[in-house]
Amino acid sequence: MSENSALKAKLGIDVFKPGKVAHIKIKPGREKDARLQAAILLCPAGLYRANEKGEVTLTTDGCLECGTCLVACGIEVLDWNYPEGGTGVQYRYG
Numbered sequence: 550m551s552e553n554s555a556l557k558a559k560l561g562i563d564v565f566k567p568g569k570v571a572h573i574k575i576k577p578g579r580e581k582d583a584r585l586q587a588a589i590l591l592c593p594a595g596l597y598r599a600n601e602k603g604e605v606t607l608t609t610d611g612c613l614e615c616g617t618c619l620v621a622c623g624i625e626v627l628d629w630n631y632p633e634g635g636t637g638v639q640y641r642y643g
């Protein structure tokens with residue numbers, strides 16, 4: 550099993566309860582900010598993607614709440630909050 554597939558298998562054990570609103574948002578007008586390229590590479594859940602227009606999109610379903618994207622991009626680019634109570638990730642086996 551490759552390192553990447555082993556990580557995906559471990560993440561697949563976790564449970565995610567979605568909230569009503571996304572707890573992390575790319576601020577309007579920042580979708581092409583170069584710092585988001587780091588988020589694409591670093592997000593362990595692979596939640597950032599670039600589209601054909603060069604804009605970066607984010608889906609928060611499956612977010613591990615690790616804060617890596619906030620460190621990489623900063624508050625100028627991301628509106629970052631923890632999910633509402635009772636929603637978000639529930640870790641299993643660790």
Ligand code: SF4
Binds near residue numbers: 591595613614616617
């Ligand atoms: S907090 Fe972590 S898992 Fe969630 S979007 Fe940011 S980098 Fe990805």
